Amino acid sequence: MTIDRENKDQPGKLRIFADFFGLRRSIVGVLAMCILIGMGEKMAERFLPIYLVALGGGSYVVGFLNAMDNLLSALYSYPGGWLADRFGIKRSLSIFNLVAMLGYIIVLVFPSYQAVLLGSIFFISWTALSLPATMGLIAEVLPKKKRTMGVTVHSLIRRIPMALGPVVGGIFVTYYGPVRGVQYAFVGALVMAIIAMIFQEIMIVERPKKYDNKDDYDKEKSDLQLIGPELKKLLIADILVRFCEQIPYPFVVIWCMNMHGATGIDFGVFSTIEMITAMLIYIPVAWLADRSNKKPFVVATFIFFTLFPLTLLFCRSFWPLVGAFIIRGFKEFGEPTRKALIMDLAPEGKKAAAFGTYYLIRDTIVSIGAFSGAFLWELGPRTNLLAAVFFGLCGTIWFAFWGTDLTSTAAKT
Secondary structure (H helix, E strand, O other): OOOOHEEEEEEEHHHHHHOOOOHHHHHHHOOOOHHHHHHHHHHHHOOOHHHHHOOOOOHHHHHHHHHHHHHHHHHHHHHHHHHHHHHHHHHHHHOOOHHHHHHHHHHHHHOOHHHHHHHHHHOHHHHHHHHHHHHHHHHOOOHHHHHHHHHHHHHHHHHHHHHHHHHHHHHHHHHHHHHHHHHHHHHHHHHHHHHHHHHHHHHHHOOOOOOOHHHHHHHHHHHOOOOOOOHHHHHHHHHHHHHHHHOOOOHHHHHHHHOOOOOOHHHHHHHHHHHHHHHHHHHHHHHHHOOOOOOOHHHHHHHHHHHHHHHHOOOOOHHHHHHHHHHHHHHOOOOOHHHHHHHHHHHOOHHHHHHHHHHHHHHHHHHHHHHHHHHHHHHHHHHHHHHHHHHHHHHEEEEEEOOOOOOOOHHHH
């Protein structure tokens, strides 16, 4: 049975529902893994800055972890795409899952901030390694006119654990403290990773390898220009906007909790509000983007990226912070469209590898900005947030004037 026939025997109404949302059995399997593993990740990850400070780490340790997150995500992206193209989705995801589980075990066995830095080398891996594989799967099984919807459903499902995980983690931190609470969250992450690994064996249908001869694969890879001129324009803007996101990213929880009195539960609620906002706009935006030009949606998401640190600068109590996180949720307005644009501009037959290469370049450079956030924070939170706004403006203006516009197939027909 091939992936393209996975919905063949579905009843009529269910088939219509699955076709509208771009669902296939293997995609459903990957989405379930995203919920399980993502839930475990987000219970702990959002509170790691507080955990590091409680274990004796300072601002530079927090900034270093964020820089590591970006750099390792970059370094893992290309091999993630290569392994998926070379060996298939199921085998690759099994490897990625085992690596993440090793990271959780290290953090649980050795309760120190040094162990967190070591363990993060492994538990950061799953999202970065699996994303190119997932995007490659979506590109293979769905036609161009449904890719934005397929990416949107994936992005929406990923936001479920992003919404619920911080709330559960916030409860642990509030009632058990930043050290014990985060440790309990890591135990939950390990259990969910084990369940996800069992689930993938049941649900994911292995796709045939496109390359039976390794030499043929390597030859095509070396001859192929994965990042073309039009994709480079998007990449430049994306790098600048990710500077805007990552410079303040690890310090947002410190701004809310340590500086302005929010509890762990409060911060979990902020994160949930952000994700609910994103989830509410995903489907209508995807439906519109598949029927019109993609560029306006990408520009809009860059604008919301820029507005969040500017808004946060003036928020010092619960309800203003709620408003800031609603704005942060709107930054997802054109994110699925941006990913679909990457796939549309990537060469056929190499989309997972091209996606991985794109993220390798982007996140390697952005890791520099992520670490610089610690120095800017030491100069003052206001300096950190204003620097983020500056980079967001630069990226938005660049793409608005020089970015590629791509009309969807549906819009042309």
